[in-house]
Amino acid sequence: MIELSRVNKIYNQGKANEVHALRDIDLAVEQGEMVCLQGASGSGKSTLLSIIGCVFGPTSGRAVIGGKPLSRLPDRFLTIHRRNTIGFIFQQFNLIAALSVLDNVCLPLLPLGVAPGERKKKGEELLERFGLSHRIGFRADQISGGEMQRVAIARALVNDPPIILADEPTAHLDTRLSREFMEIMAELKKGGKTIVIASHDELVTACGAIDRIIAVRDGRITEG
Numbered sequence: 036m037i038e039l040s041r042v043n044k045i046y047n048q049g050k051a052n053e054v055h056a057l058r059d060i061d062l063a064v065e066q067g068e069m070v071c072l073q074g075a076s077g078s079g080k081s082t083l084l085s086i087i088g089c090v091f092g093p094t095s096g097r098a099v100i101g102g103k104p105l106s107r108l109p110d111r112f113l114t115i116h117r118r119n120t121i122g123f124i125f126q127q128f129n130l131i132a133a134l135s136v137l138d139n140v141c142l143p144l145l146p147l148g149v150a151p152g153e154r155k156k157k158g159e160e161l162l163e164r165f166g167l168s169h170r171i172g173f174r175a176d177q178i179s180g181g182e183m184q185r186v187a188i189a190r191a192l193v194n195d196p197p198i199i200l201a202d203e204p205t206a207h208l209d210t211r212l213s214r215e216f217m218e219i220m221a222e223l224k225k226g227g228k229t230i231v232i233a234s235h236d237e238l239v240t241a242c243g244a245i246d247r248i249i250a251v252r253d254g255r256i257t258e259g
């Protein structure tokens with residue numbers, strides 16, 4: 036599902052502020068695997084997630100995500116591929132405060148041209164699955180942290196992507212909610228999703244459902 040070979044990412048190439056963020060990364064993640072990226076701050080975890088998440092292609096090397104080689108896709112197609120293939124969960128959840136819970140969840144369906152009735156139905160189904168039916172019309176900034184987390188997961192799932200990525204998803208959660216987050220991830224894995232989580236939270240790394248820990252150091256994979 037994810038295949039990287041000799042992937043390099045250089046930010047601001049050729050300029051004074053050039054950063055060589057990823058160096059010769061080789062990584063393969065099979066469908067239905069759940070792996071964790073672990074490494075110090077600045078080691079390149081978010082950059083690696085951005086390439087897997089089709090946010091940008093590598094500076095050099097080959098990245099095949101969900102069956103498509105990124106280097107051959109022009110930007111516009113990269114965006115389309117990302118919308119169809121990737122569900123992203125962020126550290127701060129990135130919900131839009133002024134929108135309702137339902138509108139936040141349905142947001143990824145807008146650029147896909149899904150009809151309004153169908154969007155609403157999908158959003159409602161997911162919110163029900165996560166026990167949030169009673170919060171559907173609430174503004175996203177008027178719900179609890181745990182509810183925000185589940186709304187963010189619902190939003191990442193609404194387009195039914197094969198790949199779920201999460202960047203430090205438990206950083207703002209207490210122990211109970213972090214456990215709950217990993218339980219939901221384990222369930223999604225059982226459903227065949229491929230999952231990559233960047234985290235140094237022990238609750239994540241020690242979770243039995245994680246198949247592999249991938250150690251990232253100075254832009255290289257040193258283990259896993």
Ligand SMILES: Nc1ncnc2c1ncn2[C@@H]1O[C@H](COP(=O)(O)OP(=O)(O)OP(=O)(O)O)[C@@H](O)[C@H]1O
Nearest residue numbers: 046047054056074075076077078079080081082083
């Ligand atoms: N947009 C950018 N432009 C220039 N340099 C960047 C950019 N994003 C990240 N970097 C640099 O690339 C390197 C890797 O950053 P990255 O965000 O991938 O690390 P990280 O492992 O996710 O760190 P953290 O644990 O702090 O989130 C760092 O040196 C960082 O300063």
Ligand SMILES: [Mg+2]
Nearest residue numbers: 080081082202
């Ligand atoms: Mg990061």
